[in-house]
Amino acid sequence: MRGGGAAEDEGRPRRTRRRPVPRDQQPAHDPAGGPPPQHPQQPHPAAERAPEPPPGRPGPSRRRAAPRRAADETATAPSRAAHPTGPYAPEQAATGHDNPGQEPPRPRGPRFGRPMSVGAIIGWTALSAFVPGAAHLRSGNRRLGFILLGVFGAILIGAILYGLQFVGNVGAAIRESTLITLTVASIVLALAWFVLVLLSYITLGPDRLPQSGQIVSGIVVGVLCVSVMAPFALTATTVNTTQEFLNAFPSDHENPTAVPVKAEDPFNGRKRVNFLLIGGDAAGNRTGVRTDSMTVASVNIATGNTVLFSLPRNLQHVHFSARSPLNKQFPNGFHRELPNGGLLNEVWQFAEDNPSFGLRGPEALKDAIGTTLGLHIDYYAMVDMFGFAALIDAIGGLKIRVTQDVKYGGKFGTAGTIKAGYRTLNGEQVLWYGRSRVGSDDFSRMARQRCVIGALAQQASPQVVLTNFTKIIQAAKRLFRTDIPRQLLEHLVDLGLKIKGAKITSTQFVPPQIWPGSPDWEKIKKMTTTAIRKSVGTTPVVASATPSAPGASATPPSTTPTASASSSGLATPTPNKNTADQTLSDLCGF
Incomplete structure (x- = not known):
């Protein structure tokens, strides 16, 4: 029997691989405590190699080998349990059960990582x-x-394309x-x-945070929600304020006589546009409005070259156009009948006090100054003195070069002094600089006012305007x-940008x-x-034969002004020389 059993055993594969592995040859375990590497489970070799006996007749060799095979499996079972390196371990680990033929269970839901910390949640939310x-990608x-x-990318592209239409057309x-x-977009x-x-x-x-983490993160994110709305709210508020300011300008419906503004030709074919700039003084101790400062800005529409014509406020007996009721x-x-009356700065208030002539103050003054200069005054803008200081x-x-100390306040300048030199003047100081007559006269005031206008045109850059809008x-x-x-304003913005980089000259009508x-x-x-012809030309403007020094606004007045009798018998002080057709850069030392 033994010999026959041995002969039968030689016909089968040897089962040396199923014997326990010696300890000195076993693979090392994971130091972290994890399970040792496993190998896929394979069916028993004998099940594949042994011939199938005829039906109803078990093979003798299989009956004799069964006790021995059972004993071997019993001996190797503890080793596989302690060290699952055998052929059965990997499949059991992969399927989660001992039966390799059974279908593994499907996962019931998504597998989440470790909960995020409070700082991580706040950081990803802020990002x-x-x-x-970004937060949705982080969360899966x-x-x-x-x-x-x-x-977000589409919004950015749309905003860029929308903004490109304002390049070269800022107005x-x-x-x-x-x-x-802009208002609707800001709200949305x-x-x-x-x-x-x-x-x-x-x-x-x-x-998934602890309660304290939920409270802290909730407060921070609540503040963040309000903070992200702040820029849009500021934009909407600024736009609304701008709209209220622009609504103060008259529209075509409010002024039926106004010439319609065409987008393709806003100035109706004109080559120049003339603005009357008025400095009005409506102080509490005065009745009505007194136009103390009157300057005409004649602007070349194509180049932006500008000529400023300063008219004395005491210019007497001006004439009106033939079509004017006045x-x-x-x-x-x-008021020719009044030797000491009929001043130019009285025209506005006379028309306001006598509406029976059919003219209001602005129209009467525009007509008088236009007739005096031989120009058509297109528009006017009156600046309140105290509003100008606020501006x-x-x-x-404003940075202004003061060439001589300017005292102000009362008759003797007891309120203060603006020292000579390059100074940055606040609103109140600029107002006194342009209006003070202490140790000076009207003509020196006019020169200083021109310097203020020029400094404002130079220093009110788009960056400054946007920063302090x-x-x-x-x-x-x-x-x-x-x-x-109102419809002309967008075109005046573009014209203003031309003026800023153009040549500005000045002419005074003074003794x-x-x-x-x-x-x-x-x-x-x-x-x-x-003056207009010189402004249009490319040749530099040449001063008159008797120019005053740069910064004529601070030319020292004569202590004993000479009096020159006019044909009407009126004496006019002439403490300073006139400078005609000078650039403001030369005149004011910009």
Whole structure:
């Protein structure tokens, strides 16, 4: 039997691989305590190799080998249990059960990583305010995360394309349609970003935090939700303030006589546009409005070159155009019958006090000055003195070269002194600098006022205006009184940018060339025409034969002013020389 059993055993594969592995040859275990490596389970070799006996007749060799095989399996079982390196261990570990033929159970749900910390949730939520979708990608919601990123990219591209239309056409930014679009967009984006931050916080699973972490993260994210709305709220508020300011300008419906503004030709074919800039003084101790400062800015529309014509406030007996009702009342000049009256700064208030002539103050003054210069005055803008001071404060002051100490306040300058040198003056100081007559006269005031206008045109750059936009709008609300139509403003913005980089010259009608008490009207018109012609040309402007030093605003007045008798017998002080057609850079030392 043994010999026959041995012979039968030689016909089968040897089972040496099923014997226990010696300890010195066993693979090392994971030091971290994890299970040792496992190998896929394979069926018993004997089950594959042994021939199948005929039905109903078991094979003798299989009956004799059964006890021995059972004993071997019993001996190797403890080794496989202690060291699952045999062929059965891997499949059991993979399926989670001992029966390799049974189908493994399917997972019941997503497998989550470790809960995020409070700082991580706050950080990812804050990042989502700048990169929408970042929190959703972090939490595994990749589809929604990519959708949010795509929407954010589309908004950025749309904003860039919308902004490109203002390149070279800055004035379009103050169109009514543009302001409405910006307001609606600001409100929609503010709400959208609020919801975005809130959803980003929720998708990160703050409910898995401890209670204290939920409270802290909730407070921080609540503040963040309000913070992301702040820029949009500020934009909407600024646009609304701008809209209120622009609504103060008259529209075509409010001024039926105004010429319609065409987008393709806003100035109706004109090559120049003339603005009358008025400094009005309506102090509490005065009745009505007194136009103390009157300057005409004649602007070349194509180049922006500008000529400033300063008219003395004491210019007497001005004439009106033939079509004006006041010409019939004063055919020889305004109040010619009054030797010491009929001043130019009285025209506005006379028309306001006598509406029976059918003219209001602005129209009467525009007509008188236009007739004097031989120009058509297109628009006017009256600046309240105290509003002007607020405007200067809004842009951070003006840098002006003061060539001589300027005292102000009362008759003797007891309120203060503006020292000579390059100074940054605040609104109140600029007001005194342009208006003080202590140790000076009206003509020196006019020169200083020109320097203020030039300094403002130079220093009110687009960067300064945008930085202080809200303050400027608030100050400008009480600053202007004008007949410039609302529809023209966007075109004036572009014209203003041209003026900033163009040549600005100045002409004064003061002694000894023009005597305010007895002016030579034809000479004034000729000087106006000459100054405009020089401004259009490319040759440098040449000063008159008797120029004053740069900074004529601070030319020392004569202690004993000479009096020159005019043909009408009026004596006019002439403490300083006139400078005609000088650039403001030369005149004011910019």
